[in-house]
Amino acid sequence: MAKWGMVIDLDKCVGCQACVVSCKEENNVPHGSPEEQRSRREIYWHKMIAATKGKYPYVRTELIPMPCMHCEHPPCVTVCPAKATFQRDDGIVVQYYRRCIGCKYCMVACPYGARSFNYKAQEPKAYQRQDEPPDRNSWAPWPFPVRTQGVVEKCTFCFHRIDQGLKEGKKIGTEVVPACVEACPSHARTFGDLDDPQSPVAQLLASRASFRLREELATRPKVIYLSR
Amino acid sequence: MERNYSTIEGTSRGYTVLVALLGGMVGVFIVSFLVAYLKGQQVWGVSNIIPWGQLITFYIFFIGLSAGAIIISSLSYVFKREIYEPIGRMAVFMGILLMVGAMSFVMVDLGRPEKAWRLFMYFYLNNMTSLFAINSIFYTGYITLMMIYLWLIFEGKKRLAAIVGTVDVLWAIAVHMGTGAIFGLIGNREIFFSPIKPFEFLTAALTSGTSLIILTAVVTFKLTRRVIQDELIFSLGRLLTGIILVLLVMVFFDKLTHLYFPNREATVYLLTGDYWWIFWIFQIGMGIVLPLILLIHPKTKKTLRGVVCAAASVVIGVFGERAALVIPGTAHPQPFFPGKIEGPWGEPGIFPITPWETLLSLSIVSFVALLFVLGLRYLEILPARTGEPLPAGTGPTTQPGSS
Numbered sequence: 001m002a003k004w005g006m007v008i009d010l011d012k013c014v015g016c017q018a019c020v021v022s023c024k025e026e027n028n029v030p031h032g033s034p035e036e037q038r039s040r041r042e043i044y045w046h047k048m049i050a051a052t053k054g055k056y057p058y059v060r061t062e063l064i065p066m067p068c069m070h071c072e073h074p075p076c077v078t079v080c081p082a083k084a085t086f087q088r089d090d091g092i093v094v095q096y097y098r099r100c101i102g103c104k105y106c107m108v109a110c111p112y113g114a115r116s117f118n119y120k121a122q123e124p125k126a127y128q129r130q131d132e133p134p135d136r137n138s139w140a141p142w143p144f145p146v147r148t149q150g151v152v153e154k155c156t157f158c159f160h161r162i163d164q165g166l167k168e169g170k171k172i173g174t175e176v177v178p179a180c181v182e183a184c185p186s187h188a189r190t191f192g193d194l195d196d197p198q199s200p201v202a203q204l205l206a207s208r209a210s211f212r213l214r215e216e217l218a219t220r221p222k223v224i225y226l227s228r
Numbered sequence: 229m230e231r232n233y234s235t236i237e238g239t240s241r242g243y244t245v246l247v248a249l250l251g252g253m254v255g256v257f258i259v260s261f262l263v264a265y266l267k268g269q270q271v272w273g274v275s276n277i278i279p280w281g282q283l284i285t286f287y288i289f290f291i292g293l294s295a296g297a298i299i300i301s302s303l304s305y306v307f308k309r310e311i312y313e314p315i316g317r318m319a320v321f322m323g324i325l326l327m328v329g330a331m332s333f334v335m336v337d338l339g340r341p342e343k344a345w346r347l348f349m350y351f352y353l354n355n356m357t358s359l360f361a362i363n364s365i366f367y368t369g370y371i372t373l374m375m376i377y378l379w380l381i382f383e384g385k386k387r388l389a390a391i392v393g394t395v396d397v398l399w400a401i402a403v404h405m406g407t408g409a410i411f412g413l414i415g416n417r418e419i420f421f422s423p424i425k426p427f428e429f430l431t432a433a434l435t436s437g438t439s440l441i442i443l444t445a446v447v448t449f450k451l452t453r454r455v456i457q458d459e460l461i462f463s464l465g466r467l468l469t470g471i472i473l474v475l476l477v478m479v480f481f482d483k484l485t486h487l488y489f490p491n492r493e494a495t496v497y498l499l500t501g502d503y504w505w506i507f508w509i510f511q512i513g514m515g516i517v518l519p520l521i522l523l524i525h526p527k528t529k530k531t532l533r534g535v536v537c538a539a540a541s542v543v544i545g546v547f548g549e550r551a552a553l554v555i556p557g558t559a560h561p562q563p564f565f566p567g568k569i570e571g572p573w574g575e576p577g578i579f580p581i582t583p584w585e586t587l588l589s590l591s592i593v594s595f596v597a598l599l600f601v602l603g604l605r606y607l608e609i610l611p612a613r614t615g616e617p618l619p620a621g622t623g624p625t626t627q628p629g630s631s
Contacts, residue, residue, distance in 0.1 A: 040275035040577060049574070051567035064565050075416065081360035082346045083353060099353075101346060102339015104279035105360060111416035113562060113573070116276050117339065120268035149268035150339025213564055217416055 002172070003091045004157055005194035005222035006181070007201045007210070008065055012188035015063035020046050022183030023067070026158060030122050030147075043116040045155040046180055062228070065189075067180060068093065068114040068155035069213065069221030076106035076115065085152075091222060092157045100151040107152060111214050112221075114154050121149045157191075173199055194222060231313055232612040236452050238605035247601060253594030260588040261336050269339065272585040277577030278558045282585050283337040286592070288407055289436070289550045290330035292429065295404040296437010298323040298374065298396055300464075305381065305393040311460055314611045315445045317381055321609050322444065322600065323400075324374045329596035331367065336588060359410045366403045373399055382608065404433045411553060418494035419557040424482050431475040435515070436546035438468050439539035446536050448604070454613050458532055465535040468542065469523040476516050479549075494560045502576060503556040510548020514541045555579050 023046040024031060032042025046067045053060045074093045076085050084099035085106055095115075107115045158178035165176030173192030181189040192201035205224060212221045236243070264271055274281040301319035304312040335341050346353050347364045354361045373396045380389040405426035411417075412425025422428075442464050449456040486495040498507055519538035521528075528534025559577040561569060568574060603609060 036270075037572070039580075040277045040572065041270060042276075047573060049564055050570040051565040051574075052570055053567040061570070062565065062567065066564065075414075077355075078357050079359065079414075081354055081358035081364075082343070083355045099343070099346065100340065101343045102341075103337070103360060104274075104339070105358065105410075107276065107279040108420075108558060109414050109416065111562060112564060113276075117274075117279060118268065119270040119275075148340070152339075214416070214562075 001089050002193040003195045003222070004070070004162065004172075005091075005192070005201055005224065006067070006157070006178070007190045007204050007224050007226060009188045009190075009204070009208075009226040010062065010064070010228045011226065012186045013063060013065065014186050014188075015048070015050075016185060017048050017065075018183040018185060019065050019067075019180035019189070020044070020048055022179045023155070026179035027156070028147075036119075041117075041119045043118065043153065045114075045116070045153070047113070064213075064225070065180070066112060066114070066213070067223060068157070069112050069219070069223045070155075070157055072220035072222060073218065075109040075111065075217075075219060079105045079109045081105065085154075088159070090162075092159050092162075093154075094156055094159065095152060095154050097148065097151045097153065102150040102152065104152065111217050111219060115152050116154070117152050118147065118149045122147050173201065233317060233608040233610060234612040235606060235608055236604050236610065242451075243601070243605075247598065250594045250598035250601065253591045254598060256587055257591035257595055260584050260591060263584055264336070264588065265341070271582060273580040273582045274585075275577060275579075277561070278555060278579045280337075280554050280558065281579060282581075282589050283333045285547070285550045285554045286589050287330050287333035287337065288410075288429070288554070289547050290326045290333060290596075291407050292404060292433035292546065292550070293437050293440050294323045294326035294330060294370075295400040295430070295433040296435070297326060297441055298377075298400040298437075299434060300438055300441050302393050302397045305377075305386075305389050306397065308390075311457070311463060314456070314460065315441060317378070317609045318445065318448070319441055320374060320378045320381060321603055321607070322441070324371065324378065325596050325599045325603070327367070327371055327374065328599065329592055331371075332592050332595065333589075336592070359406065359413065363403070363406045363410065366399070366406050370396075370399050370403045401430060404430050411557070416562060417557055417560075418486060418491070419498050419553065419560065422482050422485065424478055424485075428475070428478045428482060431471060431478055432515075432546050432549055434471045435468060435475055435542050438464055438471065439519075439542035439546075442468070442535060442539035443543065444600075446532065448610065452604075452610060452613075454610060461532060461535050462530070465523055465529060465538065468538065469520065472516055472520055472523070472542070476520075479511070479516070493563070497560045497576065498552065498556045501556065501560070502578070503552065503559065506548050506552040506556065510545055511552045513545070515545020515549050519545070 023029065027045055029043050029045050036042045046065065048063060048065045051062045051064060070091060070093050072091065074087060077087055077093060081103060082099050082101050084101070085093060085095045087093050102117070104117060107117060161176055161178060162172055165172055170176045173190070177191045181191045190200050190204055192199035194201055196202060204226065208226045210224050210226050212224055272281060297319045301316050301323065303309050304316035335344060338344055347361060348354070348368070350356065350361070350365070356362065373392065377389060377392045377396050380392055408426035408429030411420040412422050414420045442461055445456060446461065483495060483499070486492060518541045522534050522538035522541070523529050559579065561574050561576055564573070
């Protein structure tokens with residue numbers, strides 16, 4: 001079984017946030033109102049943070065794109081009481097909305113702030129995927145069957161693309177990639193199988209020094225950064 | 229000496245007004261729950277930064293009160309201290325009601341409360357590594373045990389009650405330590421993460437439970453014109469002094485552990501950030517310092533008023549302790565990356581007090597109070613008034629209600 005992972009080269013990242021926008025577009029994530037942004041209730045599957053070091057003449061700002069880290073030892077899966085969030089065989093951590101009871105324990109336990117809660121029901125037209133076939137619309141864990149309030153949601157590594165691509169026999173990582181990887185104008189992102197030494201991600205990792213976020217927590221994220 | 233218990237008359241004007249008021253709050257409970265359920269939790273103060281708000285604060289507070297009440301009840305039923313007998317039944321009854329309140333709080337806090345049955349599908353549809361799932365075993369067993377305990381007490385089966393009471397006290401300790409573990413085991417939140425948290429929760433439960441029993445006993449006995457021995461309250465006060473001192477030591481070492489080593493940012497935020505007042509004024513000031521002064525000062529510790537004031541202060545202070553854990557614990561932004569995180573992702577969260585959330589909390593508190601007041605009317609909770617002939621309910625005068 002493959003172990004999907006993503007490598008983000010911070011040296012190539014220009015901070016355009018195309019990944020953030022494309023994620024919202026692909027997964028139909030609601031755009032919050034300014035009021036929701038102020039009160040921190042906007043849903044983000046992928047966010048970008050800016051971390052500053054130093055004082056004025058010698059300031060250095062790092063832009064870090066942060067999707068869900070899809071940890072190898074995800075704390076959210078440990079704490080979820082309803083088995084609503086679980087790890088697939090290929091290592092992707094997914095959220096099954098039909099099971100989620102909305103206790104928000106996973107949001108407290110996530111070290112990367114990757115999870116968002118649905119604080120309201122969305123407008124039917126805009127954010128409920130009417131374009132999906134009816135069977136998927138009502139049963140499948142992705143995309144939102146009907147986007148309901150009161151459940152937690154998060155990045156899926158665009159597993160609908162991966163599953164579809166595998167079914168069609170395409171090469172994952174080159175022909176089929178998650179939306180944020182596809183949208184990146186500077187090719188800072190690479191997606192692929194971390195276990196396969198021939199895959200582009202594994203070769204990139206072998207070539208440069210890399211790090212993961214909050215390594216001291218030993219969650220072993222599968223989103224790995226190449227330092228600047 | 230066999231002690232007699234009686235119901236209260238419940239025919240006075242004050243009682244009727246109180247029941248009507250609290251009954252009206254049940255209506256508020258239903259409305260405010262439906263508003264949040266239909267409009268979503270956007271009507272509350274919770275956000276993606278502070279996912280747990282007032283309701284979870286009340287939930288752990290009530291579980292603490294319940295565990296404390298049951299442990300105090302054991303003084304009369306397990307350890308057979310005769311002096312505590314008049315409040316024994318009340319303590320067990322309060323234990324049940326407060327637990328019912330706590331469960332109401334946690335149920336309405338869920339985003340999809342209709343799916344909560346999944347929690348109880350042990351090993352099959354739920355995840356037993358989650359502390360919520362483990363605690364659901366503790367909570368259901370706890371409520372069942374308390375019911376049996378109270379029934380045995382009503383039936384007068386003292387030997388059996390002592391056995392069930394012992395199990396129940398141990399179970400209550402497990403319940404509240406499990407609740408502390410919900411927070412104490414979360415390794416990515418510095419303010420939560422602490423091996424001492426379950427023990428701190430237990431100690432805080434004992435202080436707040438004892439205080440609530442002092443308060444309720446004095447108020448109920450006064451309003452129903454029963455005589456309460458001052459010595460009973462003073463001895464509970466002395467007990468309270470001891471537990472508060474233990475709590476102080478625990479809080480001190482918990483914070484010291486987090487402050488000593490350089491990764492102290494979150495704890496410094498707790499002590500000096502936006503929510504410093506919850507910690508310093510409520511948790512330390514009202515929860516520890518003020519009651520200790522009142523209980524140790526030779527003048528106030530010998531007066532009923534002084535002990536009752538200390539008890540009221542502890543109840544509010546321990547509520548502050550819960551709030552100082554839940555809200556600043558998640559409000560502090562997580563250090564995703566070394567350096568100062570700019571923009572919204574690095575800002576500490578703000579928790580606004582919103583009307584619907586506050587109404588919901590207050591109405592659940594009133595709901596518990598209503599059950600208590602009705603319980604006094606229909607169950608033989610309080611000791612019979614001295615000099616009053618049995619059976620109860622034939623008392624000559626009307627009795628005002630209690631809260």
